[in-house]
Amino acid sequence: xxxxxxxxxxxxxxxxxxxxxxxxxxxxxxxxxxxxxxxxxxxxxxxxxxxxxxxxxxxxxxxxxxxxxxxxxxxxxxxxxxxxxxxxxxxxxxxxxxxxxxxxxxxxxxxxxxxxxxxxxxxxxxxxxxxxxxxxxxxxxxxxxxxxxxxxxxxxxxxxxxxxxxxxx
Amino acid sequence: xxxxxxxxxxxxxxxxxxxxxxxxxxxxxxxxxxxxxxxxxxxxxxxxxxxxxxxxxxxxxxxxxxxxxxxxxxxxxxxxxxxxxxxxxxxxxxxxxxxxxxxxxxxxxxxxxxxxxxxxxxxxxxxxxxxxxxxxxxxxxxxxxxxxxxxxxxxxxxxxxxxxxxxxxxxxxxxxxxxxxxxxxxxxxxxxxxxxxxxxxxxxxxxxxxxxxxxxxxxxxxxxxxxxxxxxxxxxxxxxxxxxxxxxxxxxxxxxxxxxxxxxxxxxxxxxxxx
Numbered sequence: 001x002x003x004x005x006x007x008x009x010x011x012x013x014x015x016x017x018x019x020x021x022x023x024x025x026x027x028x029x030x031x032x033x034x035x036x037x038x039x040x041x042x043x044x045x046x047x048x049x050x051x052x053x054x055x056x057x058x059x060x061x062x063x064x065x066x067x068x069x070x071x072x073x074x075x076x077x078x079x080x081x082x083x084x085x086x087x088x089x090x091x092x093x094x095x096x097x098x099x100x101x102x103x104x105x106x107x108x109x110x111x112x113x114x115x116x117x118x119x120x121x122x123x124x125x126x127x128x129x130x131x132x133x134x135x136x137x138x139x140x141x142x143x144x145x146x147x148x149x150x151x152x153x154x155x156x157x158x159x160x161x162x163x164x165x166x167x168x169x
Numbered sequence: 170x171x172x173x174x175x176x177x178x179x180x181x182x183x184x185x186x187x188x189x190x191x192x193x194x195x196x197x198x199x200x201x202x203x204x205x206x207x208x209x210x211x212x213x214x215x216x217x218x219x220x221x222x223x224x225x226x227x228x229x230x231x232x233x234x235x236x237x238x239x240x241x242x243x244x245x246x247x248x249x250x251x252x253x254x255x256x257x258x259x260x261x262x263x264x265x266x267x268x269x270x271x272x273x274x275x276x277x278x279x280x281x282x283x284x285x286x287x288x289x290x291x292x293x294x295x296x297x298x299x300x301x302x303x304x305x306x307x308x309x310x311x312x313x314x315x316x317x318x319x320x321x322x323x324x325x326x327x328x329x330x331x332x333x334x335x336x337x338x339x340x341x342x343x344x345x346x347x348x349x350x351x352x353x354x355x356x357x358x359x360x361x362x363x364x365x366x367x368x369x370x371x372x373x374x375x376x377x378x379x380x381x382x383x384x385x386x387x388x389x390x391x392x393x394x395x396x397x398x399x400x401x402x403x404x405x406x407x408x409x410x411x412x413x414x415x416x417x418x419x420x421x422x423x424x425x426x427x428x429x430x431x432x433x434x435x436x437x438x439x440x441x442x443x444x
Contacts, residue, residue, distance in 0.1 A: 022223050025282070028417075031356065032284040051182050059189040063209065066196070068219075069282070070211050070289035070318075070325055073196030080193060084186040131197050133286050135332070138353060141286075 005046065013061065016041050021068040032145060035152040036075075038065060039124050040160060042083050043117060047090060051083075058083035071132065078128040082120050089119050117157055118150075125150045200287065201333065210318040210325050211280060211291045217323030221293050224279040228420070235420050242309040271386055272426040274298060276306075278419045279323075283356040288328040290314065292422065295322045305384040305425040311391050311413040312336070313422055315384055330356055330416055337379035338391055343368055346379050347408070349391065356416050359392065361408040368406065370397050376410050383430045 020038040027034055042058050062076030069075070082089075093116035094108065125146045133142045177184065196209055211217065276298075280291040294300050296319050306313040306326050314334065317327040327334055329349060336349040338361055345368035347361045361376060374394045380387025392410040399406050 018219075022219070028284045034284060052185055055182060055185050055189065059193070062193070066209050067213070068211055068216050068280075069285075070200075070209075070291075071285070071287070072198075072200030072209055073193035077190055077193035077197065080186060080189045084182065084190075131194075133353075134197075134201070135286075138286065141353060 009041075009045070012044075013041055013057075017061070017064050017068075020065060025069065029152065030148075033148045033152055035149065035156045036121075036125070036128070037153060037156050037160065039079065039082065039120065039153075040157050042079060042086065043120055043157065044161070051087065054086070055080060055083045074128055074131040077131055078124045081127045082124045085123060086120070089116060089123075093119070113158065113161070114154075117161070118154055121150050121153045121157065122146075125153070211289070212295065212318045212320040212323040212325045214320060214322065217279070217291060217293070217320065220279040220291055221323075224277065224293075228277075231418070231420060234418070238309065239421075245309075270427060270429055272428065274300065274424040274426060276300075276324075276422055276424055278422055281417075281419050283328070283330050283416050286332050286353040288330045289317065290326040290328055290419065292324050292326060292424075293322065294424065295320050295324050297321050299426070300324050300424055301426075303384060303430075304427075305389075306422050307385075307389055307425065308414055308419060308422050310415075312378060312385060312389055313414065313416075313419065316424065326422075328416065329359060329412075336385070337381045338376055339379040340364070340368060340370065341375040341377045341388075346381065347405075349376075349410075357412050358395070359410050359412055361394075361410055362400075362405070364397075364406045364408060366399065366404055366406060370394060370406060370408060372396060376408070383427050383433050385425065386427070 016038040020036065024035055024037060038061065041061055042054065045054050045057075058079040059076050062079035063073070065071075065075040066073055093112050129142050129146045129149070133145075200209075211220065274294060276292040276294040278290055279293050282288045282290070290306075290313070292306075300316060300319060302316055302319060304316045306316065312329060314326040314328040314331070315336075316324050318325040329336060330351050332351060332353055334349070334351060337346060338349045339346045345365050347364040349359060349361055351359050364370065372394050376391045376394065378385040378387060378389040378391065390413050392412040392414075395409050395411045397406050397408040
């Protein structure tokens, strides 16, 4: 059972990284909008899993993306950040009891899912784009990229969760 | 002592977060200075390998376009050749004896980005093809960037669409120099700044490389002026330039090897030592 979970997470890691760098980074919708869905790994990581492990894995995940995109450490920083704040986000999205109940993402109602995924993506993208642009002259560009990329990412991540979640029963 | 250990255990997540976050920030800041990111870049064997597999598949979609570009270039070069032939008295020159300061190496772009503020490209030539740092990269239509990182088989290029990039350029029909920078807005429009106020600029003027560095030879095409305005202090003008290259669609590029680079660098180093 445990081995199975580790295996699934490894496969998920590889598939998400490859999808991101080979496919989704070349969409360039309207010239500059790309969805970043590899953070799905952090979002669906078991809620009761080890937090330190998640922070470390997020760093590796972000760094892998950075290697492909020649972006230094911006993805690593953004991933580590959302991995660290994930317990808080979970708490206000699903209520304080998320740690003791075995909540399945697909079984909760849409509003809760949306607030969880939405906040995770938004925090990730704010850190990501502020580090990438790193210049107060481009504040408008920062807000624009964050907003549009977030909308794009949230839509794709929510549909991915809906499509790939196991049906109840 | 015990309390310190308890403190560490209680806050281990926070400390881990701070440590990894600082490493990421450090790596990010390193990339802000030119070719300092020795560690994190896509010229290594794994990422380069994956990108070249990808490009070997997606290349087929662009074959028609690429052929057209190559034929256009051939026609243009053939024309130039004929015009040179008619000027030179000795018709049959041994081509191996023609001395050129520059050698060209062809390469294929296996990954291209243009939607970020610090764009990089990855190509499939590296150290073993005698590519070195700081070599210029062009296409048949204009400049692309400068070699930034190297591995044995792959290299990354700092694109001219990078807010860190600064390349010497000038007006084709005047002797006024400026720096080429990018304001991160449009991947086909780039800015030429610090052109003196007196320089006669018109829309439609051609901009070429300045030849003041060892990286690019003089006169490599860049683009045409689409509009210009005086800066606030009225000492210089800033020009918007439409690139000849379509930076969103690059496939074959040439790397310029200046055989005098080493000599010039040594000479400049010598001068600094004397001082």
